[in-house]
Amino acid sequence: MRVWIDITNSPHVPFFRPLLQLLAEDGHEVEVTARAYAQTLELLELNGIEHRVVGPAHGGAGAVAKARAMAGRLPALRRFASGRRFDLALAHGSHEVMLAARSLGITGATAHDYEFAKLQHHLGLRAATRVVFPDAVPPERLKRFGVDPTKLRHYPGIEEEYYLADFEPDSAVLEGIDPRKVLAVVRTPPDVSLYHRHGNPLFADVLERLGRDESVHAVVLPRTAEQRSSIRARGLPSLHVPEHAVDAQSLVALADLVVSAGGTMNREAAALGTPVYTTFAGKLGAVDEMLIREGRLVPLHSPDALALRKREGPGERTRRDPRLLLELLLSAG
Numbered sequence: 001m002r003v004w005i006d007i008t009n010s011p012h013v014p015f016f017r018p019l020l021q022l023l024a025e026d027g028h029e030v031e032v033t034a035r036a037y038a039q040t041l042e043l044l045e046l047n048g049i050e051h052r053v054v055g056p057a058h059g060g061a062g063a064v065a066k067a068r069a070m071a072g073r074l075p076a077l078r079r080f081a082s083g084r085r086f087d088l089a090l091a092h093g094s095h096e097v098m099l100a101a102r103s104l105g106i107t108g109a110t111a112h113d114y115e116f117a118k119l120q121h122h123l124g125l126r127a128a129t130r131v132v133f134p135d136a137v138p139p140e141r142l143k144r145f146g147v148d149p150t151k152l153r154h155y156p157g158i159e160e161e162y163y164l165a166d167f168e169p170d171s172a173v174l175e176g177i178d179p180r181k182v183l184a185v186v187r188t189p190p191d192v193s194l195y196h197r198h199g200n201p202l203f204a205d206v207l208e209r210l211g212r213d214e215s216v217h218a219v220v221l222p223r224t225a226e227q228r229s230s231i232r233a234r235g236l237p238s239l240h241v242p243e244h245a246v247d248a249q250s251l252v253a254l255a256d257l258v259v260s261a262g263g264t265m266n267r268e269a270a271a272l273g274t275p276v277y278t279t280f281a282g283k284l285g286a287v288d289e290m291l292i293r294e295g296r297l298v299p300l301h302s303p304d305a306l307a308l309r310k311r312e313g314p315g316e317r318t319r320r321d322p323r324l325l326l327e328l329l330l331s332a333g
Contacts, residue, residue, distance in 0.1 A: 001028050001087040001333055004106070006077070006097035007051065008035040010223075011264035013043040014249065015092050015111070015163050018322040019329075020049065033080060033097070035073065038223045042245035054080050055096075074100055081106065088333040093117070095124025102127045109332035111325065113137070113159055114263060114285040121145040130332030132325070134158055136290040153328040157320050158287055160264070160271035165319040167272075169253035173246065181217040182256045182308045184210055185248070185269075186239075188222045188231075189261035189281065202279045202300065203261045209303035210259075211236025216308060219255075221248055221265070256311045259300065263288065270296040273315020277306065 003023060005016055016032075023030050032051040034040055044051050055073030077100035081089075089101035089108040101108040109130035115121070115137050125131050125145040133142065135154035142152065155162075177183060189203055210218040216238045222228040231241050249268060252258055258269040258276040263285070269276035270291050277300040278288065291297035300306070 001330075002085055003028050003030045004033070004081060004084070004086040004089045004097070004101070005030060006033045006035075006054075006089065006091050006094040007040060007044065008091075008094045008096070009037060010039045010043055010245075012092040012094075013040065013047060013049070015159060016090075017047055017049070018163050018166065019090075019326050022323055022326050031084070031086075033077065035094075039245035046245060046247075052080070078104060088330070090329055091124070093120060093124065095120050095127065098124045098127040107332050109329040111159065111329065113267075113287050115141045116283045116285060128332075130329065132328045134287050137286040141286070153331065155324055155328060157318065158267050158271060158291070159325065160267045161318045161320045162322040162325050164249065164268065164271050165322055167249055167253075169250040169272075170247055171250075171254065173250040174254060177217050177219075182213075182215055182310060183251075183254065184216055184218040184308070185251050185255040185258045185265070186210065186218050186220045187258070187260035187262050187265040188220065188227045189279075190223060190263075202281070202303070206259055206279060206300070206303045206306070207231065207234065207236065207239060209306065210308075211239040213238055213308065219246075219251055221246070221251075223262075253314070256309065257307065259306070266297055267291070271318055273317045275307065275311070275315070 007013060007016060020030060032049060033054040034044055034051045036053055055076035073096050077097055081100060081104055086106050089097050089106050091097045091110040093112045098108045098110055107129045110124055110128045111132040113134050122145055125147050130153060131147050131151050132153045135156055139152060210216050218239050220231055220239050220241050222231060222241060228241055231239060252269050252274055253272045255274055258265060258274055260266045261279045266276050266278050277298045279300050288297060292299060
């Protein structure tokens with residue numbers, strides 16, 4: 001088949017990396033489009049994934065700005081795909097490509113693992129031919145988005161256990177980090193996401209707690225340039241903010257703990273066996289609820305509850321075959 005993949009956010013890059021390899025092995029022709037947002041383009045380059053940037057960048061935090069950006073990107077995606085004779089469009093939550101594909105008569109399949117991204121789902125899930133979610137997400141939570149049993153496909157576990165199945169951490173990421181210090185990896189809140197509009201004062205307290213502890217080396221991974229500047233302006237000596245995209249999965253795998261105000265890095269830590277705390281201020285999805293019940297994710301209510309200690313060895317990992325994810329997505333074609 002001729003397959004079109006649209007990648008619009010940093011976490012989509014590792015998700016599609018093994019799937020792109022499998023598609024190539026199976027003889028499919030693939031073209032990748034992308035949106036300039038966060039570290040998406042840098043990560044595509046780091047992973048050697050050929051791509052074309054299509055349309056304007058992310059619209060920012062406001063609903064009006066998001067709508068304006070989508071209005072500019074949709075026709076750009078349609079122009080890109082017109083005449084290319086794609087058989088299938090794939091995404092991980094890119095509602096824009098699902099809308100563009102449907103308008104061009106192209107079958108579309110999208111994966112997702114968070115059921116409360118309302119605006120995104122009202123557009124993307126309705127437009128998609130096939131919708132793929134973890135089986136932790138109850139089907140009734142997706143019905144309001146036009147997802148019925150004929151459209152929905154479930155898989156066991158979490159997606160990070162699939163796309164990290166062949167991953168082995170590179171210790172080169174530890175260069176310059178004192179091995180005697182507690183290595184904490186910190187992910188900032190998704191401030192520009194409409195599903196996360198509640199503010200997160202706890203996260204600021206976490207930065208203060210880690211940033212003033214001389215026994216800690218905290219690598220903070222911001223989503224935007226504004227977040228990077230804001231964190232650096234705090235002048236906290238134990239906080240270290242990379243200038244560019246880094247091998248975050250290796251950092252997470254080798255860290256003593258992870259604290260994330262988002263979702264993907266929490267689940268990557270759980271899949272890699274690293275102790276992880278969530279300060280997510282939005283509505284918890286079914287996947288995070290499951291991980292909390294299993295003790296693989298710890299809700300953080302106070303920075304004083306952080307266990308700042310060195311790990312004695314690697315944690316227990318869960319690995320699953322990414323071909324299952326690919327087969328579920330391709331079942332739409």
